[in-house]
Amino acid sequence: MQDRTVYSHSVRHRVAVLARQMTLPIELGIVHQLFGQARAGASADGEPLYEVITCALRAGRVRTDGDFTVNVGHGPEALAEADTVIVLSSYEDYEQQQPALSGPLADALSRIRPGTRVASICTGAFVLASAGLLDGQAATTHWRYADRFARLFPRVDLDTDVLYTDGGDVLTSAGCASGIDLCLHMIRHDFGMAVANDVARRTIVPPHREGGQVQYVRHPVPQPSSPSTAAARGWALQRLAEPITLGQMAAQESMSVRNFTRRFRDEVGTTPMNWLTQQRVERARELLEESDLPVEQVAERAGLGTAANLRQHFHAALGTSPSAYRTTFRGPGAAA
Known part of the structure; x- marks a missing residue:
């Protein structure tokens, strides 16, 4: 995890979304829907935590890849007031052949204040x-x-x-639907797992998707009759606090360890044991955010054994310690 400011619930975090000509409406909707659903206390009745502003290189109508336009009321001046700027993709990116910005786009980005978090969705990375x-x-x-x-x-x-x-103040995402993953990641970092999970539940999307683009690029989607590892993953998630072996997971699918490992990597994009460690770190994050359990008990309940083992895996995955993570999300008075 990068060292960034965690924003106060008393001040709305302003997100400026930069939409350019031939934008993809789905991306604009993703940002407004997810950040707009984030509420203090992870409650539908809580105060909104973000203010989302859409802007363009010039206020007015912005063409989309559909048969309609979007009327954007703000110009690039909105970027100067943002805490986070999100650059959407545009069909114009697909034709870009030179590593240079157009004059209006360069002028718009120059308005962003130093230290502002900047993110891109899909080919918006070309702009960054x-x-x-x-x-x-x-x-x-x-x-x-x-x-x-x-x-x-x-x-x-x-x-x-x-x-x-996530490079700290600069973040990028893959295809447009990966913007969902990125937005939830930023919400999780800003206001904690409970808020991000609440947004995911109300939007009916997974709070954290497994794997990466590899699962969409290199292999066909398994047919319903094909073997799967979903049952093994579900079985393991119910037993994170217990010792779990690769053989036990393979047995849930009635597969050999070799076939199970290959199938698992195809579906998830990593090995079964790496995935298991990731899930245990995620469970530790939940416990650190939502309970006052000592670090030793967090390690036990997450299936990481000892506090030392928890610290090692936590630092490798997030770049911080369990105690520092708890302080960030629960305040300096939280139990260590």
């Missing part, structure tokens, strides 16, 4: 890369445009096997 915001950082974009992106921006560490990347 053209502005030099991704140099030397990991980034992603839609796999169909990855080769061209890599040619245009060789100084960016492109990773097309993930749904999103």
Whole structure:
């Protein structure tokens, strides 16, 4: 986890969404729907935690990839007041052949205050890369445009096997639906897992998707008659606090360990034991946010054994300690 400000519930965090000509309405809807659903106390009656503003390079009608336009009331001046700026993709990105910004777009981005969090959805990463915001950082974009992106921006560490990347103040996501994953990730970071999970439940989307673009690019979707690992994953999630072996997981699907491991990687994008560790870290995050259990008990209930083991995996996954994480989301008086 990167070191960023956790925003006070008493002040709405302002998100400015930059929509350009030939924008994809689904992306605009994703941002407004998810951030708009975030409420203090993870309650539908709570105060809104975000204010979402749509802006364009010039206020007025913005063309979409459908048979309608969007009337945007704000120009680029809205970017100067934002805490987070999200750059949507545009069909214009698909034709980009030069690693440079147009004059109006460069002028718009110059209005963003230093320290503002900037994110992109899908090919919006081309804009961030053209502005030099991704140099030397990991980034992603839609796999169909990855080769061209890599040619245009060789100084960016492109990773097309993930749904999103988080470089601290600069984040990117893959295809447009990955914008859901990215928005939930930002909400989770800003206001905690309970708020993000509440948004996911009310929007009827998974709070955290497993795997990355690899599951959509390299392999066909398994047919209903094909073997699956879903039952094993469900079985393991109900027993995270218990010792779980690879053989036990394979037995849930009546597969050999070898076949199960191969099928699991095909479906999820990682190995069964790596996935299991990820789920245990996620469980530890929930316990640290929602309970006052000592770190030792958190480690036991999450299935990570000891506090030392929890700290090791927590730091590897999130770049922070369990105690620091709890302080961030529960305040300095929270139990260690």
